Amino acid sequence: xxxxxxxxxxxxxxxxxxxxxxxxxxxxxxxxxxxxxxxxxxxxxxxxxxxxxxxxxxxxxxxxxxxxxxxxxxxxxxxxxxxxxxxxxxxxxxxxxxxxxxxxxxxxxxxxxxxxxxxxxxxxxxxxxxxxxxxxxxxxxxxxxxxxxxxxxxxxxxxxxxxxxxxxxxxxxxxxxxxxxxxxxxxxxxxxxxxxxxxxxxxxxxxxxxxxxxxxxxxxxxx
Amino acid sequence: xxxxxxxxxxxxxxxxxxxxxxxxxxxxxxxxxxxxxxxxxxxxxxxxxxxxxxxxxxxxxxxxxxxxxxxxxxxxxxxxxxxxxxxxxxxxxxxxxxxxxxxxxxxxxxxxxxxxxxxxxxxxxxxxxxxxxxxxxxxxxxxxxxxxxxxxxxxxxxxxxxxxxxxxxxxxxxxxxxxxxxxxxxxxxxxxxxxxxxxxxxxxxxxxxxxxxxxxxxxxxxxxxxxxxxxxxxxxxxxxxxxxxxxxx
Numbered sequence: 291x292x293x294x295x296x297x298x299x300x301x302x303x304x305x306x307x308x309x310x311x312x313x314x315x316x317x318x319x320x321x322x323x324x325x326x327x328x329x330x331x332x333x334x335x336x337x338x339x340x341x342x343x344x345x346x347x348x349x350x351x352x353x354x355x356x357x358x359x360x361x362x363x364x365x366x367x368x369x370x371x372x373x374x375x376x377x378x379x380x381x382x383x384x385x386x387x388x389x390x391x392x393x394x395x396x397x398x399x400x401x402x403x404x405x406x407x408x409x410x411x412x413x414x415x416x417x418x419x420x421x422x423x424x425x426x427x428x429x430x431x432x433x434x435x436x437x438x439x440x441x442x443x444x445x446x447x448x449x450x451x452x453x454x455x456x457x458x459x460x461x462x463x464x465x466x467x468x469x470x471x472x473x474x475x476x477x478x479x480x481x482x483x484x485x486x487x488x489x490x491x492x493x494x495x496x497x498x499x500x501x502x503x504x505x506x507x508x509x510x511x512x513x
Numbered sequence: 514x515x516x517x518x519x520x521x522x523x524x525x526x527x528x529x530x531x532x533x534x535x536x537x538x539x540x541x542x543x544x545x546x547x548x549x550x551x552x553x554x555x556x557x558x559x560x561x562x563x564x565x566x567x568x569x570x571x572x573x574x575x576x577x578x579x580x581x582x583x584x585x586x587x588x589x590x591x592x593x594x595x596x597x598x599x600x601x602x603x604x605x606x607x608x609x610x611x612x613x614x615x616x617x618x619x620x621x622x623x624x625x626x627x628x629x630x631x632x633x634x635x636x637x638x639x640x641x642x643x644x645x646x647x648x649x650x651x652x653x654x655x656x657x658x659x660x661x662x663x664x665x666x667x668x669x670x671x672x673x674x675x676x677x678x679x680x681x682x683x684x685x686x687x688x689x690x691x692x693x694x695x696x697x698x699x700x701x702x703x704x705x706x707x708x709x710x711x712x713x714x715x716x717x718x719x720x721x722x723x724x725x726x727x728x729x730x731x732x733x734x735x736x737x738x739x740x741x742x743x744x745x746x747x748x749x750x751x752x753x754x755x756x757x758x759x760x761x762x
Contacts, residue, residue, distance in 0.1 A: 412607035413607060415603065415607060416601075419568055419599070419601035420597075420620075420621035420670075421593045421597035421673065422620075426625075
């Protein structure tokens with residue numbers, strides 16, 4: 291009984307629910323903005339790496355390796371607390387989105403590269419032999435085939451970005467986790483934290499299930 | 514100059530090397546408009562590399578020269594123009610698996626020639642009828658047999674109305690019972706006056722259809738002549754050896 295009162299206190303939960311839902315909205319805003327920026331950036335990096343001059347491709351490789359190596363929390367704190375010293379002052383929202391997008395773009399670029407490389411070389415040759423431009427080759431021939439291959443890993447990456455939005459709470463962003471910790475302090479009861487955890491699970495479980503189904507679907511298609 | 518018209522394809526001193534390994538040793542070759550040339554020779558003799566240089570799928574040594582219809586084949590903006598005029602049919606078909614057969618044939622005219630969709634579709638259906646697969650227009654390549662896929666690939670190349678068609682061992686990846694249907698389509702094409710350069714192991718086809726047969730070995734053009742000369746009366750010992758090996762087995 292005591293346990294239930296402590297962790298699953300209904301009055302406390304109902305009391306903090308509006309606050310948690312506002313946090314959820316912020317979390318989704320950060321997540322979706324970062325996912326979209328990461329997708330666009332990653333696709334650009336992956337295609338540029340194929341066609342750009344070699345000095346530029348080296349730069350892209352360095353970018354990808356750096357942002358796959360740096361811990362997201364460190365990057366976020368650098369963006370929010372260090373950049374103001376050189377005059378770049380980003381809001382908590384922009385700091386979170388910048389850090390998440392920079393890292394997500396690096397991972398997405400690797401995913402797209404693997405997808406493009408998985409398209410047989412003959413597809414590039416057939417496109418070239420027909421006189422298709424590089425742009426048409428990518429848009430009409432290569433990417434439609436690559437995207438089928440990369441949908442499961444891309445969705446996985448989206449899940450990771452959504453989860454990592456919780457780090458935004460360290461730069462005072464009123465996201466779901468931050469709202470939950472505040473509600474916990476206010477009520478002197480951890481129920482809001484449990485509520486936040488359940489909301490994260492409810493948000494991401496369907497995406498995890500979708501990835502599992504997609505992976506099974508595409509594996510079947512291969513045979 | 515004994516010829517009145519300049520050749521459609523003109524290859525001069527074509528050399529290609531991978532590092533220190535030379536695949537083609539200074540090939541000279543002219544192909545006239547409307548001519549059907551078959552290239553024969555053992556595996557690794559450079560036949561495929563030769564025709565893949567004509568549309569620059571393979572880069573070659575810069576002191577070599579290839580021109581198609583007077584345009585120099587080299588990287589740069591003119592290359593797309595050359596490629597639009599040079600159709601290619603691959604050993605492994607290389608159809609676009611995510612598009613219907615019809616779309617496969619339509620896509621290049623729409624994108625490269627800016628042909629309106631409706632015209633491209635009408636033309637594509639005509640071509641598919643010509644290669645005998647109109648009923649399969651709405652299917653995807655994966656649903657067709659190898660022979661049908663290769664006929665679609667021929668239609669796709671023809672849709673660009675190229676000046677030249679290159680065939681890179683078009684029947685080598687096919688089951689034996691499907692070789693005939695593809696060769697039939699090619700035979701009909703040869704009769705319509707299309708310029709064709711065909712790398713093939715089908716000696717009977719080469720003898721019957723070619724205006725000229727070229728024998729290559731070790732990256733060199735060893736012998737070139739009318740089919741009857743090459744097959745019945747080869748001058749070079751290497752040609753004789755090769756023909757003996759492939760014809761008597």
